[in-house]
């Protein structure tokens with residue numbers, strides 16, 4: 001699991017380390033790492049032109065010191081000082097000593113335009129609000145690849161929100177630890193690299209799952225398993241109007257697990273014909289035993305949907321309530337009375353469904369929003385978006401950061417619900433199960449798309465390919 005810490009925690013850890021480190025050593029270590037990445041981006045650095053955008057804080061200091069190290073590699077370095085009186089004094093002196101050029105904002109456009117690489121040292125973790133106008137005015141001249149110092153300026157460090165002009169970096173080099181911006185604003189950060197400073201940080205505020213975490217929790221059969229031992233997934237989805245939701249959700253469960261999948265609902269004939277391995281019945285009351293229920297996709301928000309939801313909530317097994325089930329819960333909170341309080345519930349809202357559940361949309365701080373919703377409903381909340389946030393009622397939170405936007409296609413959420421249900425059926429912790437499902441879902445989307453738009457059927461068909469890329473510890 002990759003740990004991510006808030007800027008407040010990182011600043012506190014930095015203070016402790018700074019107190020026992022020689023003056024300037026941490027910044028030079030950070031800046032040296034930065035200069036190595038800059039050199040890599042330049043290819044053969046000697047004789048190339050780098051322009052530094054330098055704010056008045058330590059982020060600008062990092063950029064200036066990186067400029068110093070790049071001068072040692074014979075790079076032509078120009079620093080644009082946003083506030084010449086407040087530029088980091090030691091960094092500025094070092095760059096000048098090494099033969100770097102220093103220009104004010106008024107003279108900067110030509111130096112930004114003809115750079116081979118721009119290094120963004122405008123603001124780092126102490127950024128407040130949108131970029132100030134003089135800083136923002138520099139952005140329009142950028143033509144070269146951009147290397148962001150710690151984080152792309154203009155993006156909120158703790159929420160990843162972008163409210164105004166912001167740097168879009170090709171690469172970000174961060175220091176000490178990853179910050180929320182790196183997980184929540186991947187398109188602005190580009191590829192993120194970490195320079196270790198030896199900060200003493202534990203108990204991350206946020207985590208990101210890695211392939212081995214997903215492999216470790218995903219239910220795959222061992223020699224003594226059969227169709228029942230990995231858990232039976234129940235899917236209550238689809239209607240006469242939306243039978244496709246049932247096919248997608250149940251199909252995802254089929255691909256996700258070698259355990260049994262049961263379907264209950266009005267699309268039984270279609271589901272059976274599409275997935276002969278599924279035991280399909282017309283109603284949840286005669287579906288047979290399951291170890292989890294997925295309920296909601298395409299069931300409608302009327303009386304029948306409400307009955308189905310109440311039945312599965314009372315079944316005493318983990319439930320993933322998706323799509324129409326989310327709306328039903330928002331509209332009829334008493335439907336949750338049927339739930340055993342110790343039975344895990346996973347809610348999977350997108351922003352509009354979230355607004356129905358919570359009274360307003362998630363806003364800029366999606367992690368805080370998901371946490372609040374999880375506490376309120378005593379449920380794991382998987383807040384869908386470009387980056388999906390998964391929060392547990394106890395405050396644990398994770399982010400799934402995709403490498404593209406291929407999942408934004410109709411029916412994609414139905415596929416995700418089936419994946420969650422399959423992992424829940426195996427008895428995996430519901431927070432982990434939901435995060436692992438989101439991971440596999442986005443990986444399947446990426447593989448299905450392979451650089452071109454795809455469909456939910458395509459995502460479904462790529463689930464096995466996605467699972468195959470995980471390195472199983474057992475088989």
Ligand SMILES: NC(=O)C1=CN([C@@H]2O[C@H](COP(=O)(O)OP(=O)(O)OC[C@H]3O[C@@H](n4cnc5c(N)ncnc54)[C@H](O)[C@@H]3O)[C@@H](O)[C@H]2O)[C@@H](O)CC1
Nearest residue numbers: 014027056057058059123124125126127128130131132150
């Ligand atoms: N503290 C440490 O031990 C280390 C800190 N490092 C660097 O230090 C950075 C943090 O430095 P600081 O705390 O000095 O602050 P920053 O450099 O992040 O930003 C603060 C400065 O930016 C200005 N500013 C704030 N919001 C702005 C906006 N919206 N538009 C324009 N200007 C704005 C402020 O007036 C202030 O001068 C980190 O991001 C990292 O790059 C690294 O050198 C590693 C070591």
Ligand SMILES: [K+]
Nearest residue numbers: 120123149151
């Ligand atoms: K920056």
